[in-house]
Amino acid sequence: xxxxxxxxxxxxxxxxxxxxxxxxxxxxxxxxxxxxxxxxxxxxxxxxxxxxxxxxxxxxxxxxxxxxxxxxxxxxxxxxxxxxxxxxxxxxxxxxxxxxxxxxxxxxxxxxxxxxxxxxxxxxxxxxxxxxxxxxxxxxxxxxxxxxxxxxxxxxxxxxxxxxxxxxxxxxxxxxxxxxxxxxxxxxxxxxxxxxxxxxxxxxxxxxxxxxxxxxxxxxxxxxxxxxxxxxxxxxxxxxxxxxxxxxxxx
Amino acid sequence: xxxxxxxxxxxxxxxxxxxxxxxxxxxxxxxxxxxxxxxxxxxxxxxxxxxxxxxxxxxxxxxxxxxxxxxxxxxxxxxxxxxxxxxxxxxxxxxxxxxxxxxxxxxxxxxxxxxxxxxxxxxxxxxxxxxxxxxxxxxxxxxxxxxxxxxxxxxxxxxxxxxxxxxxxxxxxxxxxxxxxxxxxxxxxxxxxxxxxxxxxxxxxxxxxxxxxxx
Amino acid sequence: xxxxxxxxxxxxxxxxxxxxxxxxxxxxxxxxxxxxxxxxxxxxxxxxxxxxxxxxxxxxxxxxxxxxxxxxxxxxxxxxxxxxxxxxxxxxxxxxxxxxxxxxxxxxxxxxxxxxxxxxxxxxxxxxxxxxxxxxxxxxxxxxxxxxxxxxxxxxxxxxxxxxxxxxxxxxxxxxxxxxxxxxxxxxxxxxxxxxxxxxxxxxxxxxxxxxxxxxxxxxxxxxxxxxxxxxxxxxxxxxxxxxxxxxxxxxxxxxxxxxxxxxxxxxxxxxxxxxxxxxxxxxxxxxxxxxxxxxxxxxxxxxxxxxxxxxxxxxxxxxxxxxxxxxxxxxxxxxxxxxxxxxxxxxxxxxxxxxxxxxxxxxxxxxxxxxxxxxxxxxxxxxxxxxxxxxxxxxxxxxxxxxxxxxxxxxxxxxxxxxxxxxxxxxxxxxxxxxxxxxxxxxxxxxxxxxxxxxxxxxxxxxxxxxxxxxxxxxxxxxxxxxxxxxxxxx
Numbered sequence: 016x017x018x019x020x021x022x023x024x025x026x027x028x029x030x031x032x033x034x035x036x037x038x039x040x041x042x043x044x045x046x047x048x049x050x051x052x053x054x055x056x057x058x059x060x061x062x063x064x065x066x067x068x069x070x071x072x073x074x075x076x077x078x079x080x081x082x083x084x085x086x087x088x089x090x091x092x093x094x095x096x097x098x099x100x101x102x103x104x105x106x107x108x109x110x111x112x113x114x115x116x117x118x119x120x121x122x123x124x125x126x127x128x129x130x131x132x133x134x135x136x137x138x139x140x141x142x143x144x145x146x147x148x149x150x151x152x153x154x155x156x157x158x159x160x161x162x163x164x165x166x167x168x169x170x171x172x173x174x175x176x177x178x179x180x181x182x183x184x185x186x187x188x189x190x191x192x193x194x195x196x197x198x199x200x201x202x203x204x205x206x207x208x209x210x211x212x213x214x215x216x217x218x219x220x221x222x223x224x225x226x227x228x229x230x231x232x233x234x235x236x237x238x239x240x241x242x243x244x245x246x247x248x249x250x251x252x253x254x255x256x257x258x259x260x261x262x263x264x265x266x
Numbered sequence: 267x268x269x270x271x272x273x274x275x276x277x278x279x280x281x282x283x284x285x286x287x288x289x290x291x292x293x294x295x296x297x298x299x300x301x302x303x304x305x306x307x308x309x310x311x312x313x314x315x316x317x318x319x320x321x322x323x324x325x326x327x328x329x330x331x332x333x334x335x336x337x338x339x340x341x342x343x344x345x346x347x348x349x350x351x352x353x354x355x356x357x358x359x360x361x362x363x364x365x366x367x368x369x370x371x372x373x374x375x376x377x378x379x380x381x382x383x384x385x386x387x388x389x390x391x392x393x394x395x396x397x398x399x400x401x402x403x404x405x406x407x408x409x410x411x412x413x414x415x416x417x418x419x420x421x422x423x424x425x426x427x428x429x430x431x432x433x434x435x436x437x438x439x440x441x442x443x444x445x446x447x448x449x450x451x452x453x454x455x456x457x458x459x460x461x462x463x464x465x466x467x468x469x470x471x472x473x474x475x476x477x478x479x480x481x
Numbered sequence: 482x483x484x485x486x487x488x489x490x491x492x493x494x495x496x497x498x499x500x501x502x503x504x505x506x507x508x509x510x511x512x513x514x515x516x517x518x519x520x521x522x523x524x525x526x527x528x529x530x531x532x533x534x535x536x537x538x539x540x541x542x543x544x545x546x547x548x549x550x551x552x553x554x555x556x557x558x559x560x561x562x563x564x565x566x567x568x569x570x571x572x573x574x575x576x577x578x579x580x581x582x583x584x585x586x587x588x589x590x591x592x593x594x595x596x597x598x599x600x601x602x603x604x605x606x607x608x609x610x611x612x613x614x615x616x617x618x619x620x621x622x623x624x625x626x627x628x629x630x631x632x633x634x635x636x637x638x639x640x641x642x643x644x645x646x647x648x649x650x651x652x653x654x655x656x657x658x659x660x661x662x663x664x665x666x667x668x669x670x671x672x673x674x675x676x677x678x679x680x681x682x683x684x685x686x687x688x689x690x691x692x693x694x695x696x697x698x699x700x701x702x703x704x705x706x707x708x709x710x711x712x713x714x715x716x717x718x719x720x721x722x723x724x725x726x727x728x729x730x731x732x733x734x735x736x737x738x739x740x741x742x743x744x745x746x747x748x749x750x751x752x753x754x755x756x757x758x759x760x761x762x763x764x765x766x767x768x769x770x771x772x773x774x775x776x777x778x779x780x781x782x783x784x785x786x787x788x789x790x791x792x793x794x795x796x797x798x799x800x801x802x803x804x805x806x807x808x809x810x811x812x813x814x815x816x817x818x819x820x821x822x823x824x825x826x827x828x829x830x831x832x833x834x835x836x837x838x839x840x841x842x843x844x845x846x847x848x849x850x851x852x853x854x855x856x857x858x859x860x861x862x863x864x865x866x867x868x869x870x871x872x873x874x875x876x877x878x879x880x881x882x883x884x885x886x887x888x889x890x891x892x893x894x895x896x897x898x899x900x901x902x903x904x905x906x907x908x909x910x911x912x913x914x915x916x917x918x919x920x921x922x923x924x925x926x927x928x929x930x931x932x933x934x935x936x937x938x939x940x941x942x943x944x945x946x947x948x949x950x951x952x953x954x955x956x957x958x959x960x961x962x963x964x965x966x967x968x969x970x971x972x973x
Binding site for chain 3: 268269270272273274275276277278279280281283284287291294295296297298299300303318322373377378381394396397398399404410411412415416434435438443444445446447448449450451452453454455456457458459460461462463464466467468469470
């Protein structure tokens, strides 16, 4: 099976540790993963801000870069949802605008083989115990697009529960949005910040050291709020927890 | 062009891009939902009705034909009713033991007059177990809509099990849409203060439902 | 506070005030969280919820697809049952019709059942201008009317008020409108409800004209349905001699049987009850029972414009349950008034810019009043994909394009104030289709990372006013990959 890592532009630029963690984790599980260097961005920010037409070349580029792989794995619920849920929609809209089936046909092949990381682990590899060790108290925030668009369900929880040394504590109001929302965070910064503050206060109330999620964009917002509010908590991507081992912790 | 033609024209133009959908109504809607929820015996359905009525603060009583007059008289007396409005076709025996003033439902009676009456006794058209609902359809044992609205105390007699259905779909099948219908689930209530339910606003603040069985 | 929505500031400015109002935040949080959990339990009782939701969606879609036919059928059925049908293309026409009908009765006051359509067209204000007093009889509407306030929720227009505030409004304002509040009124909900009962009863008993909306109109029978809780609806629908119902053209369902879906989904989504206390159904007039004269005013007012939009038309499926408001994290913090419309919350954010167009500052800002979290879509009992429509309307705001306004095809210009964003999006698009350029940019960011502040000046404060910026790493992932896995994956 040819497996490609679609890291996403945000992770590539700002969170390379998450990318390295995915590579470490998949390699440990016997999956040879490739990083196509031509990858850039799925176009979500454009699309969700109202620039659908500007997002189309990015979607085409994505389909072109990843066409030849059997599985495309991404450590981002929202970018995964962009491909799986919104690429087909982009194709339909192009058809409705009288531009034929070309866009649909170009995008269709990558849609079903794009997996968010926890889906790939649980559904494709069939593992929940990935052999990780992470001696911390962790609370898990299910990010909106992973939760509602992709329907990740209890996959992340099952993976976290199997991590040795990890104590998982319930996050109050877990399913409520953290307030990031892409450009929402700046266009409606007051509401976004209020949502972020409530999320962080809920996280603090659990007594956990770490707030874990499957999306670094949301964690950027939550983490930025945590440091501003001077909480002792850290935001950590789930890939970094699952990649962690006793040896790595000891080192 | 009048507004009727204008609106209909706008609707037709608005739908000009939609592919023709010649499917008849019956095929356009998948009715994969249930006709009723759960499997129950007739007796269990009546029990569910009683449970759900009580859950929304209706007072539920059970009796037989022979016990009804005494029960109605007792309920009116316990409520302190000095007068009770009577639909024209209410079975005469139901109020046989009542010694308060009977007020006949009449087209001439005004709302202020009804406001001076304490109680009303009616039958019903159908009762819905799953939702704890009684439905009135203005038949002669139920009377005009206003008589079950203005007095503050409503006693409604449901013949069980004949008038009881399990579900909303079954209730609609039994009802005649050309009649004025009132669906009642508990006494009047509101959620307008902090989205919390409080019973007792404009409709009858006390709803008593008598489940009447044949013998 | 003004009683109208004219000249509202854009959503972010209006929301800022609400976010800082701790009483309001507390009231909204308490109320929405209370109902949220109850709704979830009421819905969980029905194992066929998904099938009911799908059927509701299909019934509405089918009706909208054949709306011209069903409108004519409604007209025929209502007329045959003794009612009179009027058609109103816009708010002004509807208000004219209703005012004329009231004037023909010789009355100068009317009692009203809570109705979104009459709020939308500002009927009360239009009647007042013609010397007709309209009394709102729903408890929450009464609170809003007495407080000279604006509604902030579809189901509970006074949700922004807590019990103490309601008591104060009753004490100070009821005497202006009729029977004063009882002496020593406390803030217990039961006492407040009792005060409303006493205050309104004299109005119900003398009313000769009632005005309502409707939750549903059944085309095959001409039956109107009003779903309510307090009994004020029954009072207005049965005690007056004349009843005037103003109903949006999207409220139609084809058949009697269709009610079996919505009478299950609406109460559970709305007040989280198995069934609401009272539902009234009437078909035309009935001899010697209820109003002798019945008028139905069919209202367009932007609905056909909405119908013309192939993505946006799904908003017309809405049955006004308000479940989307109650789960919305943005609504919970911004409050209903920030939406500048009688339709607040997620559904308002897609309905108002379609019914009114995106021309005003507030309407152009509403499609952005969402983090696209999708909670609204999840609870919607007719499966309106609100995030999809929001994104579609954002596109209309920034790119313009064809639309229908007032029944006419127009080409909208891109909204002002998005030029810098548009330029940035185009620049990003170029970089993202030229991986080499992207890599150069990433390296530049990494190389200069020690110079990057954790907060930003100027417009950047929209982010860093409340959040630190992430630190830029020493190298982007792709450079690490190139170093450690060089040669692999570089083909494309």
